[in-house]
Amino acid sequence: MKKFLMILAALTIAAPVFAAETAAEGPKEFGVYSDKGARENHFIPSGWIGDYGDVKMVDQSTTNPQSGATCVEFTYNAKKSQGNGWAGVYWQNPANNWGSKPNSGFDLSGMNKLTFWARGAKGGEVIQEFFVGGIGYEPKALYPDSLIKVAVGPVELTDTWQQYSINLSGRDLSYVIGGFGWVTNADVNPQGCTFYIDNVKFEKEEGLAPTAKQAQEMPFYVFADRSFSKNHFIPSGWMGDYGDLRIDTGSKENPYLGDTCLKITYSGQATQGARWAGMCWQHPANNWGNVDAGYDLSRATKLTFWARGEKGGERIEEFKIGGLMGEFSDSDSAVIGPVILNKDWTQYTIDLKGKDMSYIIGGFCWAANVDNNPNGAVFYLDEIKFE
Amino acid sequence: MRLSLNKRFVYRISYIVYRAAGRKLILFAACGIFFAACLFGCSKKQLPKVHIQKLKNSRYQLIVDGRPYIVKGVCYNPVPIGKNHEYDWWNDPAKPWITDGKLMQEMGINTIRIYEPAKNPEAVKKVIRDLYQLYGIRTILGNWLGFWEYPSPLYGDKAFQEKISKEVLETVDLYKDEPGVLLWVLGNENNYSCLGRVNPWSTPEIESEPDPQKKNALRYKIYYSFVNRLAQEIHKLDIDHPVALGNGELTGLEAARDYCPDIDLVACIIYRGKSFGPLFRSLRMTFDRPILLVEIGADCYDAYLKKEDQNMQAFFLESQWRQIYENLADAQKGEGNCIGAVTFEWTDEWWKHNEYSAEGWNVHDTGSNWSSGSYYFDIKAENNMNMNEEWFGIVALSEEKVNGLYKRIPRKAYYVLRDFWKNPAKN
Numbered sequence: 112m113k114k115f116l117m118i119l120a121a122l123t124i125a126a127p128v129f130a131a132e133t134a135a136e137g138p139k140e141f142g143v144y145s146d147k148g149a150r151e152n153h154f155i156p157s158g159w160i161g162d163y164g165d166v167k168m169v170d171q172s173t174t175n176p177q178s179g180a181t182c183v184e185f186t187y188n189a190k191k192s193q194g195n196g197w198a199g200v201y202w203q204n205p206a207n208n209w210g211s212k213p214n215s216g217f218d219l220s221g222m223n224k225l226t227f228w229a230r231g232a233k234g235g236e237v238i239q240e241f242f243v244g245g246i247g248y249e250p251k252a253l254y255p256d257s258l259i260k261v262a263v264g265p266v267e268l269t270d271t272w273q274q275y276s277i278n279l280s281g282r283d284l285s286y287v288i289g290g291f292g293w294v295t296n297a298d299v300n301p302q303g304c305t306f307y308i309d310n311v312k313f314e315k316e317e318g319l320a321p322t323a324k325q326a327q328e329m330p331f332y333v334f335a336d337r338s339f340s341k342n343h344f345i346p347s348g349w350m351g352d353y354g355d356l357r358i359d360t361g362s363k364e365n366p367y368l369g370d371t372c373l374k375i376t377y378s379g380q381a382t383q384g385a386r387w388a389g390m391c392w393q394h395p396a397n398n399w400g401n402v403d404a405g406y407d408l409s410r411a412t413k414l415t416f417w418a419r420g421e422k423g424g425e426r427i428e429e430f431k432i433g434g435l436m437g438e439f440s441d442s443d444s445a446v447i448g449p450v451i452l453n454k455d456w457t458q459y460t461i462d463l464k465g466k467d468m469s470y471i472i473g474g475f476c477w478a479a480n481v482d483n484n485p486n487g488a489v490f491y492l493d494e495i496k497f498e
Numbered sequence: 499m500r501l502s503l504n505k506r507f508v509y510r511i512s513y514i515v516y517r518a519a520g521r522k523l524i525l526f527a528a529c530g531i532f533f534a535a536c537l538f539g540c541s542k543k544q545l546p547k548v549h550i551q552k553l554k555n556s557r558y559q560l561i562v563d564g565r566p567y568i569v570k571g572v573c574y575n576p577v578p579i580g581k582n583h584e585y586d587w588w589n590d591p592a593k594p595w596i597t598d599g600k601l602m603q604e605m606g607i608n609t610i611r612i613y614e615p616a617k618n619p620e621a622v623k624k625v626i627r628d629l630y631q632l633y634g635i636r637t638i639l640g641n642w643l644g645f646w647e648y649p650s651p652l653y654g655d656k657a658f659q660e661k662i663s664k665e666v667l668e669t670v671d672l673y674k675d676e677p678g679v680l681l682w683v684l685g686n687e688n689n690y691s692c693l694g695r696v697n698p699w700s701t702p703e704i705e706s707e708p709d710p711q712k713k714n715a716l717r718y719k720i721y722y723s724f725v726n727r728l729a730q731e732i733h734k735l736d737i738d739h740p741v742a743l744g745n746g747e748l749t750g751l752e753a754a755r756d757y758c759p760d761i762d763l764v765a766c767i768i769y770r771g772k773s774f775g776p777l778f779r780s781l782r783m784t785f786d787r788p789i790l791l792v793e794i795g796a797d798c799y800d801a802y803l804k805k806e807d808q809n810m811q812a813f814f815l816e817s818q819w820r821q822i823y824e825n826l827a828d829a830q831k832g833e834g835n836c837i838g839a840v841t842f843e844w845t846d847e848w849w850k851h852n853e854y855s856a857e858g859w860n861v862h863d864t865g866s867n868w869s870s871g872s873y874y875f876d877i878k879a880e881n882n883m884n885m886n887e888e889w890f891g892i893v894a895l896s897e898e899k900v901n902g903l904y905k906r907i908p909r910k911a912y913y914v915l916r917d918f919w920k921n922p923a924k925n
Contacts, residue, residue, distance in 0.1 A: 251878070400871050426710065436771060436872035443776050449710035465783040467776035 137221040143202055143290040143311035146179035147171035151312070153217060154290030156183065158201025158209070158246070161294065164192025165303075166200065172307065177228040177272045182309035189297035189304075197239070197396075199294030201246065202311070208288050210247020210255040216288035222313035223280040225291065229308050231268035236304035237340040239295045240264035240395065243277055246289035249401065257286035259403050262395065265299065267340045268306055279313075281321030298337045298360050324407040324470070331408060333392050333416075333474045333495035336369035337361035343406060344474030346373075348391030348399065348435075351478070354382030355487070356390060367417040367456045367493035377479055379487030387428070389478030391435070392495075398472050400437015405472035411497035414445075414461040414475070418492050423454030425488035427479050432461055435473035442470040449483070452490055463497075547738040548680060550762050550788055550837075557827040557834030558763075558788035560740075562636070562680070568826060569680070569790055569838025570919055571609035571638065572602065572892070575847060579895055579904050580860045582849035588621040592902035595625050596632070598844060601893065603633040605912055606919035609680055611638040611792055611840045619672050630678030638792070638840070639673060640683035640744065641666050643725070651691060653721045654701030666728055667735060674736040681739050682732060683765045683792060684725050687746030692717035718753035726758040733760065742790060748780055755785040763837065767793040771872025772817045778825045778833035791839035794818050798909060799889035801866050801879035806889070808910035810875045815841065815892070815911045816918060823922045841915070845906065846891035863888050 142151030147170055159166060165188045172184035187198055203209075204216050225243050242262035247255025263277050291311050295304070333344045337360050349356055355378040362374035377388055394405050414432050427450045434444030443466045447459065475495050479488060548567075551559045560567045576587050576594040587594060602610070610629065615622040629635040644651045644662045652658040666684070673679050691697045693714055704716045722743075729741040740762035743754060747768060754764075764787050768774060781789050796814035800807040822839045825832035851863035866883035876884040892912045896905035 399877075400874065401877075436870065437874045437877070438772070440771070440773065440775065440872065443780070447711070449714075451710065465780070467779070 137315070139315045141217070141219055141222055141313040143225075143227075143313070144183060144308070145310055145312070146176075147181040149179070154202035154204045155206040156200050156202050157206035158203045158289070158292070159198070160201065161195040161198040162191050162193045163198060165190050165198045168200065174307065176307075177230075177309035179309075182228075182307045184305065184307050185293075186305045187295060187300060187303050189300050189302065191297060196298065197294060197296035199240075199292060201292040202290040203246065204288050204290060208246070210252025210288065212288075213254050215254070216256070216286050217290075219284040219287050219313050222284055222315050223278070223282075223319045224316055225277045225279060225311070225313050226274055227291065227308060227311040228272050228274050229266070229268055229306060230272045231270055232305035232307075234268065234270035236268045236306050237295060237299040238264060238266045238268065238293050238306065239299065241266060241275060241277065241291070241293050242289075243279065243291055244282075244287060244289050245402070249397070254286075254288075256289050257283040258289075259283075260289075260395075262404065265340050265343075272307075272309070278319065278322045280319045284313075298342070299340055301338055301361070324405075326407045326409045326469075327497075329410050329498050331406070331411065331497040333414075333497070334360075334373060334492070335494060335496070336366075337371040339369075344392035344394050345396040346390050346392050347396035348393045348473070348476070349388070350391065351385035351388040352381050352383045352481075353388060355380050355388045358390065362491065364491065366491075367419075369493075372491050372493035374489070374491050375477075377484065377488045377490075379481045379484050381481055386482065387478060387480035389429075389476060391473050392475040393435070394472050394474060398435075400435045400440050400472065402472075403439045405439070405441070405470050406474075408468040408471050408497050411463050411468050413463050414495070414497050415458055416475070416492055416495040417456045417458050418450075418452055418490060419456045420452030420454060421489035421491070423452060425452045425479075425490050426450070426483040427452065427477050427488075427490070428483070429476070429478045430459060430461065431473075431476040431478075432463070433466075433468075433471055433473050434476070439470075439472065441473050443467040444473075456491075456493070468497075548740060550740055553827060553834075555834065556786075558837060559827040560788070560790075560837040566827070567608075567837075569609045569638075569840065570607055571611055571792075571838065571840035572607055573793060573840055573843040574598070574610035574612060575843065576845055577847050577849060579848050579897060582853055582856075582859055583847075586616060586618075586621075588616045588618060588625055593628075594903055595629055597901075597903055597906065598893075599629045599633040599635055601906060601908065601912075602635055602844070605908075605916040607635065609636050609638060609838075609840065610844070611640065611683070613640045613686065614642050615639055615669065615673070623673070623676060626673070626676050626678040630676075636678050636680040637676075638680050638683055639669065640686065641669060643685040643688055643728075645686065645688045645691070645697060650697050650699040651688065652699050653691075653717070653724055654699065654704070659724055663728060663731065667731055670732050670736050674739065679739060681742055681763075681790075682736075683742045683744045684728055684761075685744035687767055688721065688744065689718075689750040690746050692721050692750060715753065718750050719757055722750070722754045722757035725754075726760050729758070729760040729762075742792070744792065748777065748784060751781070751785040761787065763788040763790055765790045765792040767791075769793070769795070769870060769872065771796070771814060771870065771874065774818070774821050778835055782833050782835055786835075788835050788837050790837050791822065793842045794822075794839050795842035795890050796873060796911075797886045797889040798891075798911070799864055799886035800876045801864070801884040801886060802876035804864065807875070810873075811892075812910040812914040814873065816914050819915060819918055820922075841892060843890050843892075845893045846888055846895050848888055848895070850887040 143154045145151045167186040169184040171181040176182035240262040242260050244256040244258030245260025332341050334342050357376040359374040361371045366372035429446050429448040431446040433441035435441045445461050447461050548562050551561045577585050626637045704713050707713050732741050742763045742765035743761040744765045796811045798808050798811035825836040827834045849859040851865050852858040867887040868885045869882040871877050894907040896907050898905045
């Protein structure tokens with residue numbers, strides 16, 4: 112009996128130690144998608160965003176899966192069914208959870224990266240972003256992702272499978288409801304595109320350090336051409352009398368370089384009563400400083416761009432980079448203006464020497480007003496780049 | 499060896515005495531006379547009471563009565579409930595500055611900022627003296643430089659310049675001998691008028707310039723040159739107090755570098771929420787002068803949730819003061835060009851939302867006057883209007899009166915800053 116009690120006591124002491132070790136080791140993977148109907152699929156591709164009518168999904172495509180029997184095939188036709196010019200899909204848990212459902216999602220605190228495989232049907236398809244997390248921040252939901260959106264992109268796909276990775280080290284993965292997602296747009300895929308996704312999973316990699324933002328190589332484009340895959344900012348921040356503004360991101364009216372330029376029409380009608388209007392190129396779209404994103408442009412010493420007015424004499428009060436203020440503000444700002452545009456293409460430079468360009472979410476901006484453009488203004492921009 | 503006139507005189511006297519008397523005794527006496535003369539006759543010129551010291555590592559310190567001084571200030575305009583900015587609080591029989599000074603002293607505040615003193619010098623001197631003698635609180639005195647003059651501040655007009663100069667120099671002459679005065683601030687956000695954003699002004703020369711950027715450059719030249727002449731005149735009149743250039747943000751300071759070299763420091767108005775970003779480094783690269791942040795702050799009304807939020811205000815203010823300390827001369831990191839700051843403001847001002855409606859002066863309005871994404875907690879308010887001008891006080895006003903004064907109720911920011919200043923290294 113005594114012997115039995117001793118064994119029991121030993122087991123009582125040893126058991127929690129054993130259990131703790133097991134828990135500490137934990138699983139090294141957590142699936143998002145592996146094969147149609149697989150047990151490892153923990154998220155559902157239910158969150159269709161933007162021009163959802165432009166997207167077709169085959170979630171059991173047998174066209175050359177990366178592994179297993181199936182992969183997911185997406186076809187984006189760029190027809191702007193809902194008028195947005197962009198579209199994407201979120202993998203959610205549970206399906207259609209935009210942050211309104213309590214006690215859902217997963218605690219993936221042990222994981223530190225997400226990996227996935229992707230390929231294009233032809234090669235050259237551009238996916239603006241692949242991302243994880245970020246559900247329930249915009250608009251604010253009651254039960255949002257603990258993980259602020261982390262993204263990679265733009266990514267130009269090849270026609271063979273490539274593995275991609277998103278570093279999540281140091282991030283809060285205690286409540287993940289948006290397991291994976293992608294977004295792309297009609298500008299970079301004017302004819303649409305077909306691409307494939309397979310083997311999406313969270314992983315734990317020993318010793319993986321959090322990524323600091325890497326200083327980008329120069330030149331770094333805000334805009335070069337409509338279909339250029341390396342346009343890094345989106346003209347999503349419309350300000351003041353936004354109803355007075357129109358933008359054609361693929362104007363073929365005498366571009367300075369390449370086959371397209373930006374054509375901006377400012378009616379000067381003061382639709383919202385502000386008597387001024389402006390447009391900001393942001394990363395990601397609609398980021399007013401509420402999303403931790405942007406680029407490290409420390410290597411830039413200037414921003415250059417080409418501009419011309421339709422008639423000449425259009426007055427732009429400011430051309431600016433940076434200066435967006437929020438929880439995650441631009442690290443600095445620089446401005447020129449007022450500028451009176453010429454009828455011919457003219458290059459302008461914003462000097463960035465001595466500026467802190469380590470965190471830029473507002474890549475470019477302009478603002479004009481009715482007082483100096485009583486009949487509105489039409490002007491063109493091209494080759495906006497950091498150098 | 500070349501000797502100064504004084505030294506040569508003393509040397510000559512010593513030599514005569516030396517020749518006339520016994521050698522050893524007289525040698526001692528001569529040396530004594532020589533050193534005494536050196537000490538009293540040739541001693542260094544006395545330093546100003548308040549001055550900027552540039553350290554060997556190019557960092558800046560404000561020195562007051564021979565000791566480093568960190569400005570821990572508040573903007574002070576104790577307008578009671580039901581009154582507006584025209585109220586003469588300087589002659590308020592309840593003497594609000596006595597009650598406020600005590601609370602300020604307990605918090606650790608050592609400076610108040612007055613945008614422009616009242617017309618009655620005796621009343622102004624009384625306030626400055628009371629605060630200094632009772633609580634050791636010094637006063638920054640400013641002047642608007644005619645920024646609000648109708649129809650606009652005509653900085654290109656000689657008569658206007660002379661009028662403002664006279665006003666400023668009279669002020670300096672009146673108060674320069676008050677021991678409680680710390681420094682002078684010329685203007686506030688007047689630089690924005692050079693961009694035509696507020697109170698625009700012009701001259702025939704500016705009007706004849708077609709290039710709008712050159713127009714702005716001309717305005718900067720005129721305005722900052724005017725401030726520079728004022729600074730020169732003040733220095734002639736008063737050697738004991740530095741002269742600061744009031745400026746909205748760092749806008750235009752690249753022009754001030756060229757046209758306003760005689761100011762001693764810049765006094766900037768900065769509302770950037772949680773972080774000043776590269777402010778201190780940018781200033782160093784643009785116009786290498788010490789900086790006093792003469793307006794920082796945050797309101798405590800959440801315009802989105804429509805309720806008071808003292809945590810929000812305390813969060814922003816603590817973050818701002820932390821960065822101020824990181825950029826002081828003796829900080830381990832930072833630029834070392836900051837000499838302190840002035841928080842806007844001491845008490846709420848209930849008249850500000852609608853300054854022309856006397857009824858509104860009795861109401862603590864929750865309407866917002868402007869928008870700033872830097873104060874992001876409530877930026878989702880309608881039309882992004884999230885800044886509540888009547889809610890910037892670190893001390894709230896109760897409608898209950900005590901000894902003729904609306905009762906002061908310190909907000910959370912009061913205690914957070916008090917604790918931070920007690921031990922900034924720990925925080």
